[in-house]
Amino acid sequence: MSKIKLIFGFLTLYASILRTHAADTISANQILRYNQTITSPQETFELGFFSPPNSTNHYVGIWYKKISSGTVVWVANRNTPLTDTSGELTLTLQGVLILRDATKGNVVWSSTNSPTMSKKNPIGQLLDTGNFIVHEEGEGINQEDPVWQSFDFITDTLLPGMKQGWNLMTGLERRFTSWRSPNDPAFGEFSFWIDTRGYPQLILTKGREIKFRVGPWNGLRFSGMSNLRSNSLYNFTFVVNQREIYYQYNPIDTSIITRLVLQPSGRIERLVWIDSKQEWSLYMAAEIDHCNQYALCGPFGRCSIDKSPVCECLEGFQPTSPDQWRDTDWSQGCQHSVPLDCNPGEGFNKYLNLKLPDTRGSWYNHTMTLVECEQMCKSNCSCTAYANSNISGRGSGCFLWFGGLIDIRTIADDGDTIYIRLSASELESIEDSNSSSPGRRPIRIIVPMASVVLVILISIYLFYHFNRKKSNNRKV
Structure with a gap:
């Protein structure tokens, strides 16, 4: 009897280990249903089905689990919501994620077109970074060359470690786009992306219209965002090479939780989680003032927010x-x-x-x-x-x-x-104007006056010295 209990105990422990190991993964042909989720190893993020506030639609998404429950950072079927709770998420042997409407039997969303070659044992795994990645089980996680990963398909939120920009080898663009409204994750009007026509620069567009140009990277910051500079909260980088072009940030202190969000209004916000208050706090926003309106002053015009009117021609x-x-x-x-x-x-x-x-x-x-x-x-x-x-x-x-x-x-x-x-x-006119400006006029006046005074003093000294020497000679 004791042997049976011992065996049963080992089986229970083994099953528990399997459940714990599988908590952050979905295996090939496994079905994830509406009331089921998978959780990252440290329970930082959770993936499953959700419904936005005041909405009857349903989506597959990723959200924070430990803090700010309900703050969604990624959505799979943004433009194709489920209308009931009959959704089923599965992973095929080809490593493709498929979301089906079990009631209607149709495919609502899939991660990518099926590769030509089957994978041996693909799994989908949710990482503590918030990245949901499909890879070969047992081969380790390679975020540079995965079968598929959610970080390559940004929604309205840029998380630490995400690359916003282009993979030039594959042609993949990673841009983030606002929700249509706070209750609708469908593609909204605003997109924040890297324009590579000429030197790469970050721009905010509303449809096809450029609303705000952050400007090119100048080695320290983006030219048009002086408030984006080195700080104690996070570091950032902008990479331009033959393989890829991207912006990325990472917290300096990993205990700090921060995210970059493109709101439905087009406002770009850096938010930080304040644990003592259990709320998100605004750390920084890309303020679109009058002078940040794209091309407001036209060619060779300069906008100065502290002047009225704000536009003037360059010198x-x-x-x-x-x-x-x-x-x-x-x-x-x-x-x-x-x-x-x-x-x-x-x-x-x-x-x-x-x-x-x-x-x-x-x-x-x-x-x-x-x-x-x-x-x-x-x-x-x-x-x-x-x-x-x-x-x-x-x-x-x-x-x-x-x-x-x-x-x-x-x-x-x-x-x-x-x-x-x-x-x-x-150029000559500008030089003359600058040299006659109030700030420079005293220099032009003082220098000649000083020269005259110096000549006078030298003359007096020589006159006195000569006469004194002449007088001494007479005495001798």
């Missing part, structure tokens, strides 16, 4: 349409006060503390010096401006712009420096 430029400009219609922007004709005397004026212009259609090189950058721009008559692509250290790399410079704004504290092509006469 060396004048309104393209003076009447429209006076009516605060700045869409036509500005044009050169003295047109360019590719004259050898043309040069570049230095403009400080700016958000770099739109880099769509720009050219870049990360190894050139600023001198080489200037020479290349000057040798090309269609080149309108240049700048360092990396401002860290002493600066390096090269940006070249061609045509009108769009979406420039003043950033007082941490703006970038750009050199814009002007005619020789306009």
Whole structure:
């Protein structure tokens, strides 16, 4: 009898171990139903079926388990909700996740097209990062080359470790898109993504319309977001190479829970979980003020939020349409006060503390010096401006712009420096204007006066010294 109890005990323990091991996975041909979930090893995240507040639709998603229960970070069937609780999630032998409506018998959502070759033993596993990954059981987890992973299909939330951007080898784009409303996870109006036409830059779009351009990465931060800088909460990186282009962040202290969310309103928010208050706190938001409206001041126009009106032409430029400009219609922007004709005397004026212009259609090189950058721009008559692509250290790399410079704004504290092509006469005019400015006028006055005084003092000294010497000679 004791042997039977012992065997039964071992079987119970073994079954318990199996259940514990399987809690974070779904095996091939296993069915996950409405009242079932799988949980990451440390119970950080949970995957299963959910229904948003005030909604009768049902979805497969991932949410926080230990904290903020109900905060969904990923949704599978965003645009194809289930209308009842008859959904079934399965993993095929080909490593494909399939969501079926058991009542109607139709496929509601699948993870990808079936590969041509079957996997030996695929499993779906939920990690403590929030990533749901399909891989071969027993071969370890390779997030760089999985069969499939949820991190490659961002919804409205960017979690630590997610890559927002492009896999250039496969053509996969990872952008995050807002929910349609707080109660509807379907694709909303706003998308936040990396535009690779020219030098890669982050932009926020509403449909096809650009609403906000974060700007290019300058080696320290994005040019148009001076508040995104090194901090004690998280570190971040922006990678551009031949294989991939992406933005990624990770908490410095892993006990800190943070997420980046694109709200249905288009507002981009960095949220941090405050455990003592059991609530999410706003750490930072990408504020879209008047000057962050894309191309508000038109070509060669500069927006300054502390001025009224906010738009003005850069030095060396004048309104393209003076009447429209006076009516605060700045869409036509500005044009050169003295047109360019590719004259050898043309040069570049230095403009400080700016958000770099739109880099769509720009050219870049990360190894050139600023001198080489200037020479290349000057040798090309269609080149309108240049700048360092990396401002860290002493600066390096090269940006070249061609045509009108769009979406420039003043950033007082941490703006970038750009050199814009002007005619020789306009450069001379700006130099004369700067040298006669109140800040410089005293220098031009004081220097000559000091010279005169010095000459007088020397003359007095020589006169006195000569007469004294002459007097001494007479006495001798």
